[in-house]
Every structure is written in C-alpha cells, then in structure tokens.
Amino acid sequence: MSRLVLARREQVVRGGQPLAFFVGLVFALVLGAVLLVISGDPVIDTYQRMFERSLGSADVLSTTLNRAVPLALAGLAVSIAARMGLWNIGAEGQILFGATAATLIGRIGADWPGPILIIAMLIAAMLGGALWALGPGLARAELGVSEIITTLMLNEVALRLIRYLQNGRWKDPEGFGFPNIEARPDQAQLGAIWERAHLGVIIAIAVIAAFAWFVNRSAWGYELDIAGASPKTATYAGISMRGKVLGVMVLSGAIAGLAGGIELTGTAARLSENISNGFGFAGIIVAALALMRPSGVALVAVAFSAVQVGGLSIQTLGVSPAVSAIIQALILFGAIAAVVFSTYELRRVERKVAS
Amino acid sequence: MSHPAVELDGIWKRFPGVIANAGASLTVRPGTVHAVLGENGAGKTTLMNCLAGVYLPDEGAVRIDGEEMRFSSPSDALAAGIGMVHQEFRLVPTFTVAENVVLGAAPRVIDAAAINRQVAELADRFGFEADPTRPVWQLSMGERQRVEILKALWRDAKVLILDEPTAVLTPQEAVELGKVLRRMVAEGRSVIFISHKLDEVTSFCDEATVLRGGASVATSVDIATVDAGELAKLMVGESSATPPSPRLATPGDVMLSVDSLTVMDSRNLVAVDNLSLSVRSGEIVGIAGVAGNGQRSLTDTIAGLDVATSGTVSIGGVDVTADPPRRRVERGLAYIPEDRLGVGLAPKLPITHNAILRSYRDLRNGPLLSWDRAKAFGRELVERFEVKVGREDLPMASLSGGNLQRLLLGRELSRDPSIVVASQPTRGLDVAGVAAIQNLLVAQRDAGTAVLMISEDLDEILALADRIVVMSEGRIVGEFDPRVVSRSEIGEAMMGAPT
Numbered sequence: 088m089s090r091l092v093l094a095r096r097e098q099v100v101r102g103g104q105p106l107a108f109f110v111g112l113v114f115a116l117v118l119g120a121v122l123l124v125i126s127g128d129p130v131i132d133t134y135q136r137m138f139e140r141s142l143g144s145a146d147v148l149s150t151t152l153n154r155a156v157p158l159a160l161a162g163l164a165v166s167i168a169a170r171m172g173l174w175n176i177g178a179e180g181q182i183l184f185g186a187t188a189a190t191l192i193g194r195i196g197a198d199w200p201g202p203i204l205i206i207a208m209l210i211a212a213m214l215g216g217a218l219w220a221l222g223p224g225l226a227r228a229e230l231g232v233s234e235i236i237t238t239l240m241l242n243e244v245a246l247r248l249i250r251y252l253q254n255g256r257w258k259d260p261e262g263f264g265f266p267n268i269e270a271r272p273d274q275a276q277l278g279a280i281w282e283r284a285h286l287g288v289i290i291a292i293a294v295i296a297a298f299a300w301f302v303n304r305s306a307w308g309y310e311l312d313i314a315g316a317s318p319k320t321a322t323y324a325g326i327s328m329r330g331k332v333l334g335v336m337v338l339s340g341a342i343a344g345l346a347g348g349i350e351l352t353g354t355a356a357r358l359s360e361n362i363s364n365g366f367g368f369a370g371i372i373v374a375a376l377a378l379m380r381p382s383g384v385a386l387v388a389v390a391f392s393a394v395q396v397g398g399l400s401i402q403t404l405g406v407s408p409a410v411s412a413i414i415q416a417l418i419l420f421g422a423i424a425a426v427v428f429s430t431y432e433l434r435r436v437e438r439k440v441a442s
Numbered sequence: 443m444s445h446p447a448v449e450l451d452g453i454w455k456r457f458p459g460v461i462a463n464a465g466a467s468l469t470v471r472p473g474t475v476h477a478v479l480g481e482n483g484a485g486k487t488t489l490m491n492c493l494a495g496v497y498l499p500d501e502g503a504v505r506i507d508g509e510e511m512r513f514s515s516p517s518d519a520l521a522a523g524i525g526m527v528h529q530e531f532r533l534v535p536t537f538t539v540a541e542n543v544v545l546g547a548a549p550r551v552i553d554a555a556a557i558n559r560q561v562a563e564l565a566d567r568f569g570f571e572a573d574p575t576r577p578v579w580q581l582s583m584g585e586r587q588r589v590e591i592l593k594a595l596w597r598d599a600k601v602l603i604l605d606e607p608t609a610v611l612t613p614q615e616a617v618e619l620g621k622v623l624r625r626m627v628a629e630g631r632s633v634i635f636i637s638h639k640l641d642e643v644t645s646f647c648d649e650a651t652v653l654r655g656g657a658s659v660a661t662s663v664d665i666a667t668v669d670a671g672e673l674a675k676l677m678v679g680e681s682s683a684t685p686p687s688p689r690l691a692t693p694g695d696v697m698l699s700v701d702s703l704t705v706m707d708s709r710n711l712v713a714v715d716n717l718s719l720s721v722r723s724g725e726i727v728g729i730a731g732v733a734g735n736g737q738r739s740l741t742d743t744i745a746g747l748d749v750a751t752s753g754t755v756s757i758g759g760v761d762v763t764a765d766p767p768r769r770r771v772e773r774g775l776a777y778i779p780e781d782r783l784g785v786g787l788a789p790k791l792p793i794t795h796n797a798i799l800r801s802y803r804d805l806r807n808g809p810l811l812s813w814d815r816a817k818a819f820g821r822e823l824v825e826r827f828e829v830k831v832g833r834e835d836l837p838m839a840s841l842s843g844g845n846l847q848r849l850l851l852g853r854e855l856s857r858d859p860s861i862v863v864a865s866q867p868t869r870g871l872d873v874a875g876v877a878a879i880q881n882l883l884v885a886q887r888d889a890g891t892a893v894l895m896i897s898e899d900l901d902e903i904l905a906l907a908d909r910i911v912v913m914s915e916g917r918i919v920g921e922f923d924p925r926v927v928s929r930s931e932i933g934e935a936m937m938g939a940p941t
Binding site for chain 1: 811
C-alpha cells in the first residue's frame, strides 16, 4: 500500500518558481475555458478582453497600478507582522479608519493649500491605522490575547463607524438625502504621474523599498527575525517581546492606514463604506504569495490587481459576475499552488503495515 | 506455570550516534507493579517505547504472555493489551472526559448518555473520581493523567506503562495514584512504573528492574527485600570517583549569590524552595540532582528568564532580582541554558544571526547593523572555538550537537564574563565534544571566573567541580567535597534517600 504525501523539496529547482507560476496560470485558464464553454461565453474573446483591459494599454495599465497601491501596502502590513509570527487580519479596518482619520483632517483643513493638506491627511491616516492596531497590539503583548481575533473584529467596528458618520454627523447636506459623506476638499488630490496613475504609486514604491531595505539592514530587523523565529531566544537575548509585539502591530497598522489615506486622496472623492474594496483581506493573499517578503509584495500586488481589473472588465462582454469571480479565483488558486509546488513536491510513500 | 505478562529479552536500540538500549531485559509478572529505575539517559523511555510499539527494537525479543510479538505501531501494541501513558498527555482539551476516553475506540452508534455512564462506571471501578462530562481543559494535571489511564483501561489494557507519572502530580495526587494502581493489579493487570524517585518506588512497587547505560544491571529485584541505598548504588554505579582537575586560581570574592530564593513553576507548585547558594570567582560549583528537581527554574531565575517569588539574586554584590536579562548580561553573567535549541539559539536562522545574539548591539552604526562586522565577528567565533560549520549563512540547525554547543558556549565566553551558569553543558554530546566543552569551562575557572554547573552526569560533576551541592525537590539537600565523597553518597542524596 502506498499513499501520496506533500514533502519539502530537498533542493529548490532553479527557475522553478516562474515556471510553476506559468503552469499554474495555464491550468487556471484551461479550467476557466471549460467554465466559459459551459456558461456559453466566447473563450478567446473573454481572455483577450481580460488582458486588454488590465495590461493592454497605458490607460488601463495605469488604472491597474493605482489599484495595486492599496493591495501592495496592505500586503506589506501583513508581511511585516508575519515576520514575527503575528497575523494582522485587520488591515481592512485599519485602511477604513485611516481613511476616516484623513477625512477628519480634510474637514478641518478645508481651506489649506493642497500639498500641506495632503501630507497632513496621509499622516493622519497612518496615525489612524496605528491607533486601530494599538488595541490588539496591547492585548497581545500584555495579556496574550490572539491578535487574529481582535484585529478581525475591529474591521467590523471601523465599518460601522463609517456607516454612522455617513448617516449622521458627516452626512453631506447637499446629497439629496442620500447617506453620503461630504466630498473631501478638491485640492487634496494626489497629482497624476503617468496617464491615470497618481503619486500614490511612487509613495507605495518608496515605502516598500524603504522597508525592504531597513528590515534587512537594521538592528531592529535583526531583532524582528529573532523574535519571529524563537520568542524564548529573543527574551534570552534581552529583546523585549512585549515591546516588539506592540511596535510591530502599530507599524503594521500605520502602513495599512496609509493605504486608506492614499485611496482617499488618490482614487476616491469621499469616504464611504466601499473605500477599501476588500484590499485589507486581499493583502493577506498578496503577502502569502510574496512569501511574506516585503520586497515581493509590489510585484505580486500588480499581478493581483491586473487579475481583478481584467476580471471585472469581462462583465462588459456579458459574462456573468459569478463566472468572472470564479475565473479570478481560479487564477489565484493556480498562483497559490505554484507557491506550494515550488517548495514542496508530491512523494509516494509506503504505508507501514502491521506484521 | 503461567507466563510473565511482559518479557523483554536483550533489547538493543541504536540511534545515530547514540546507543539507547544495549541488551536490556525486563520481566513483569501479572498482577504486579514493576518499577523501571534509572538515571536520566539510562534508556528507560526508549525501552518502554520498544514495548509500546513506538520503536521497533534493532535486536531482542518482545514477548507478551509468552508469545513473541513485533509491534510496528502503538495501535498494534494496544491491540495486544499494552497501554502507555506518556509524560506529555495526548488529550483534546475541548473534548469532555468521556469523549477523550472513547476517542478512536467508540461504539459504532454513539449514545452520549450511555458512554458517560460507562466511563463513570469504569472510573468508579478503579477508584477514580472523574466527572465524564467535564471538558479536559478545566482539569488539573493530575486529573488529566487519570483520563489518560482511563483511556488505556477503556481499551482493556492488560499492561499499563506509566512514564514518570508523578512528575506532574502533587504529593496528595501521587498517593491517590498509588491506590488506583493497587486496584488495577488486584484485577490481574500489570503496571510498569518508570521513575527515578526511590521513595515512590519503595511505596508503590512490588519489583524493580534497574537500567544503567542502556542495559539492565538488576532485574526483578524484590522491593521488600532491598533497601533504598542499594537501589541508588545500582543506579549510579560503583566506579571510583575521579578527583577534580586541580585548579590554578584560588577562590576569591563571591560573584554570584542566591539568598532564600523561592520560585514557582508554571503549575504554581514550588520549584525552588527557599534556596541559598553562592559561587566565588575561580571555583566551579556543581549542582548534582535528578532532572526536574528545580534546577531549570533556578538557573532561569538567575538569568532573569523566570521570576522569583521571594528571595534575591545578586551578581558581583549587586541585587539584580528585578533586573531584566540584558542588565544581568551587562553585569558579567553568561548563561548556557539547558534547552540550547529552544532558548539559547534560533535554529532556523543563519549561523551569523546566532553568533551575534549577545553582541549585535555593539555592531551597530546608528540604527543599522553592520553585517560586514557581524560576519567577521561570527567567523572569529567559529575559528577561536573550533566550530565546524559549512557556510555561515546556513541555518544553525545544520550544525551537529557538539558544534552547536561550542558556538553557544563560545558566544557566551566571548564577552569575558565574570560568572558562567552552564546547565547540562555536555548532555547529548560525543566524547570529543564533551572534552572540548569541559576544557573550556575549566580554563574559564582557572582564569578567575565563577562557574555554576548543573549536570545530571555525576562523573562530570566529580571531575570538574570544586564543590558539589545536591539539589532535590527545589532544595539543597547536601554539600560535598569532591575529593573525599563517594558516588553512592551523592547518589543517595540525589534520590532523596534518608542520609
């Protein structure tokens, strides 16, 4: 008798990862084609549209880049926490509260000059995200409460807060009775850098590059590695685990909050329940596909964004939203399988038989 | 004539670099509680794992009721009536007592009420107090152990192996356990009781087998006819004491002093009990004792990894009881923890990361770490302490046990400490590794460092220590001069035998 088990590869195959991603993509597209045939949609046209509307021209590529910004920052937030074994499932809430804090500054500084207002709003967004992660960080550091649960629950709180504000205190008086929050000041708009792409793209790249460099070069990053690999060893070495847990959670929240601030000043005109679009949760997938390496999140986020943008676009061809969602999911599954199979392989083992 | 319930005949079991069992034998008569005695590392647990189907012996026969068996899994052994309660319990915390008991051996149709009743009856039969509906996470360690025993009884185990069962029990719970064992053997079952505590063995057991160095040195000794001192002698051997290596420095000032220290363990039981101890510069104080008598709590508290309930720890005359670990290191303390891979090192990280663990703060340029200097530091350490490594970016775990310990000890000594606390510094190392580590410790003492060494290896203590103290149940129960003491004197003190 024998069975198949997943075992770690003894040596990593050279160039295996790109190859695995390619194979994963082909698998996903073939399965998606079967689905399209069943649903009666044109296969070639659909895939062509998907590509054209995500990467096919400067116009759509710049949209894809804009959407990649919050994905990449959320991915960075998750990966930094994961580096020391913490799960920040609350990037979504931190994005929402970051955007809320930025909106508050927008209301206060409605007549400030654009650049100053934008900088103030982005700082407020980071502080807001940090504040949203502070509670879970404290609870984890002082009492050992699972940050997975607390960060997840605070997502809902941030959402309800926005719902409250849009129906109450911040309701737009000129919104014809619709529950909308007043639009942010016009001058708080991040400038365009290329086609539709805004300055947020540059900010995200700079933040990710700075972190990738700092984490690998600094004593702080070294302590993070020790704390993540073995908390007992960190304590033995005189590294305060409480301080590290708290610091990393707050930092992770600040990065996610920044994503909320950039969404507000870059793409959205006003704070709303939908401002995050699930970026915080997608960030977990981005971080996982980047193997929790800060340096990898940017590239993964662009690919992820392209799949989402392209996937949405095929609905204009008459493909149903459900089929579009399934095709996006298949591509993700292909990518995740590629990550698994570039480090693991299937091995046949003999089952032990009692004699 | 009836067959023995269990017969292990000439069992050999080798692991890479270690011979755990070298021709060990054991005969257990039905209806008896049989003790398996031996120091740590004597091969007790391995032998029991061979009987319980966890390991397949390399050589030798396992006979149950006179019939030769070959168990290739614990379930094979269980089917033949052998149940084992391991030191770490294997229970589902969120399940109830009854659910845990029947897990994997439940009737096809599950009737919760009937199962609860049956489990309660089973518990009652053996004199347990157990509420079958309580979830296991609410239970004390002693109660959890009863659930493990019930699990074996539910499967109708004829032979029950208990691996150091009293280690997790309070003294009262231990007495209760003794009563339960009596009821079991009264039904004709047999119990194998692994221990290194002589007083328990003499009060609970009928016969004993003593293991030393993986072999049985005495089998089926009738407990009623032997005194505790003789058993202690059998366990530790009779070889003559090695005189300690002559020291070059004369002991100077007290560098480390522990005064009336009390420490609680994670179960809130007393681990270190009002203990006082001092170590002078230029001497090695060896703490002898069986594992689990508070040594770990003592050294962890000295290093600042555990918290004192009362009493003080002073380094170089300064009270450091409230100081964090880092402050103590800065005052000249070096600590080689017992759990090298779990506490002293980060096995998954590269060798360089581990080499600079104590000194990375000195390798900074502002907030940045100079990796060039870090690598140079690591290479110097590797060379000076003759650590055999591949590349320094390989994970620490790629090193052999002896080289891991050399790097760890070298790292601690590289800061020129005034006090070295070394816990089980040579455990598990090969002969060359043991010699290298011992030489480093002796050289450190001769250079005037205060050395506190904890070891279960009496030979090591006798060879290195200038002063020997024996620790038992969190207290110091004796102090000896290694030049005049005999092994059996120390052995008896270690085993808690009346001296």
